Amino acid sequence: MNNEFSLTFHGVRGSYPVPGxxxxxxxxxxxxxxxxxxGQVVIFDAGTGIIQAGRWLDGRLRSGQxxxxxxxxxxxxxxxxxxxxxxxxxxEVTVVVHCPESGGAESQRALEALFIPPYSPITLRGIKARLDFQPLAASKEVSTLELENGVEVAxxxxxxxxxxxxxxxRIACGRRRVxxxxxxxxxxxxxPVVGGFIAGADLLVHDSQYFERDYFSATDPRAGFGHSTVAMAANNALRSGVKRLFLFHFDPRYSDAMLEEMLTQARQIFPASALAREGERIDIK
Ligand SMILES: [Zn+2]
Ligand SMILES: [Zn+2]
Structure with missing residues (x-):
């Protein structure tokens, strides 16, 4: 049996793309x-990083996959x-987009709008793959979907x-979980429910948008924006007993050098921390 279990980061920044x-x-x-x-291909999120993921997959996918x-x-x-x-x-392939149900049928329509004028010249007829939309139930209880080859996404x-x-x-196959x-x-x-959902994962990829100093800034605080500080990420990793933490979804105003400062802070709380890096492939053993 194919024992592969790999994760490749194709996009790690938050809010908007920042080339340069x-x-x-x-x-x-x-x-x-x-x-x-x-042998199963699964993608989490379709930010601009999915474009590189698609190029990597192009020509590698089997007919009917x-x-x-x-x-x-x-x-x-x-x-x-x-x-x-x-x-x-x-x-030759099927693309199944699992979209959050929080907006009901609106979610699918909102996504479809990406492909039709005035936002795009393509129109849905331009899509050659079989495209399915599957709703993801908005629930605070855990739901699990079984894919092929023993892969589960919860x-x-x-x-x-x-x-x-x-x-x-959460994606899992056998005992391995991310x-x-x-x-x-x-x-x-x-x-405790979310803590239990994360507990014991081999890898936790966690929002780390802000330094504490920006989150708690006296003049321009970021509390309530829906993102974590590096300390929140590291503490969640520590409490839930994961093996490794990858900091992710960095503020677009932060340079690479600032991310490295962030990593130093994270390691003071949770030593097995790393920065998610575009193009890096991680094999989970
Ligand atoms: Zn975001
Ligand atoms: Zn968001």
Whole structure:
């Protein structure tokens, strides 16, 4: 059996893409994670990073293969790469977009709008893949979806992110688990249900948008914006007993050098911390 379980970060920045000198080391694209597990391809979020993920997959997908794209929420930094995702233009594959139900049928319509004028010249007829939309139930209880080859994706809603909340996602195969908690804010730590959802993961990818000094700034505080500080991320990793933490969804105004300062702070709380870096592939053993 194919024992592969890998994660590749294709976009790690928050809010909007920031290409340029100051973001060259960790990358300027917005949220997108590619998982290749036991022959199953799963993507979390469709920020501009999904464009690179699509190029990597182009030519590698088998005829009839399904690519599952799970969206944590519909903020533009998590969906804006979708119209440029190469597998959508491959007639041999199926792309299943799992969209948050928080807006009801509106979610699917909102996503479809990305492909039609005036936002795009393509129109839905231009999509050659079989495209399915599957709703993700907005619930604070854990829901689990079984994909092929023993891969499971679970989700739970967290309401700290304005306005319709966000889904925390967990992907598992056998004993190996990765949790993706982006666009979350938890000044007092996660509640026990979310804590249990994360507990014991091999890898936790956690929102780390702000330094404490910016979050608590006297002149321009970021509390209530729906994002975490580096300390919140590190403390959540510590409390939930995960093996490794990857800081993620960095403020677009922060340079690479500032992220490295952030990492030093995280390691003082949780030593097994790292910065998510665009293009980095991690094999989970
Ligand atoms: Zn975001
Ligand atoms: Zn957001």
């Amino acid at each position: 000198e100051a973001t060259r080391r960790y990358g300027g694209n917005t949220s997108s994670l590619l998982f290749e597990i036991a 399904a690519v599952h794209v799970f969206l944590t929420h519909l903020h533009s930094d998590h969906i804006m790469g979708l119209p440029f995702f190469a597998p959508l233009f491959n007639p 989700h739970i809603m967290h309401d700290s992110h304005p306005r319709q909340g966000v889904f925390i996602l 949790v993706y908690a982006t666009d979350v804010e938890s000044p007092g730590g996660f509640d």
